Amino acid sequence: MRANYKMQRLYIEAALSAGASIEASPEQFNYLANVLRYEAGTELLLFNGRDGEWKARVEFPSRKKIVMMAVEQTRPQPAPCDLMFLFAPLKVGRMDYLVQKAVEMGAGILQPVMTQHVQGKVGSIDRLQANAVEAAEQCGVLAIPKVKAPQKLKDLLDAWPTDRRIIFCDEDSSTQNPLQALSAIRERRLALLVGPEGGFSDEERQLLRSRDFVTAIPLGPRILRADTAAVAAMAVIQATVGDWA
Structure with a gap:
């Protein structure tokens, strides 16, 4: 079942079921009451990454409190996306874009990887996780990718x-x-690794090529920025050996 893009979608952590009553957090209250100016009876969509997507009705038990009543499930919870996205951190604005596009393209796990030429850093895992949640809200994704702590490549x-x-x-x-190279892959469990702006060092490239579980692919005749390369690579992987195929 396709996502309904005409209704507001909101991620919550509480369990969802018919008749469930979820109190909006202060941030959610401000967004619904003051930004969107919702009134009692307005409907929206809720999801928590576990129980599918639910249509809910907004209620105001008091002037400073919003309760969202789950009415009916609109989409069941799909199987989690299995593609892992391994990336060298970029500068903040472009890393936000990278995370958002990875969520849209079906990444199930986001793993920052520290390489020799890395230019950015991961200041807050929570910030990246919140960015992933926001992307899921906007693009209809029901499974929230998990952001893992950075690791050195080796x-x-x-x-x-x-x-x-x-x-x-x-x-x-x-x-x-x-x-x-992609057509020769037989494994169904996959990960995509995209390096930093400066590229992988010769030592890192040799290290990667020495492992039996690593496949190198090119991305055409043009030089791509790291965030562009990530989107291009995820598209070609999903179309050939991923969930588009």
Whole structure:
């Protein structure tokens, strides 16, 4: 069932079921009452990443309190997205964009990876998680990706489960077409690794290519910024070996 983009969607942490009553947080109260200017009886959509999506009705038991009453489920909870997105942190504004697009493209786990040429840093996991929630609210996603703590590239590879293949964007690939490499992949559990603005170092590239569970792909003849490369790579992966296929 497709998402309803005409109704406001709101992420909550409480359990959802028919007749459930959820009190809006102070931030949600301000947004619904003062920004959207909702009145009693206005309907919206609620989701928590576990119980599917529910139509709810806004009620005002007092002037400073909003309660959202779950009426009926509009979409069941889908299976969580399994694609892992591994990325070198960027500067704040562009990293926000990166997280938002990863959520839209079906990433199930967001893993910051510290590389030699990394230019950004992860100041707050909570901020990135909130960014992922906001993206899910806006684009109709019901499963909220989990943002994990940053890891160094070598540490990540040393502890990596061999039944999940890493696809990494290699700007020094000898070809320009990623389809040949992707068509050879047989694993269903996948991860995408996108490096920093400065690219992977020669040492990191050798390290990646030395692992049996890593596949390098090119992204065409043009030089792409890291955030653009991430969107392009996720699109081609989802279309060939991911959930679009």
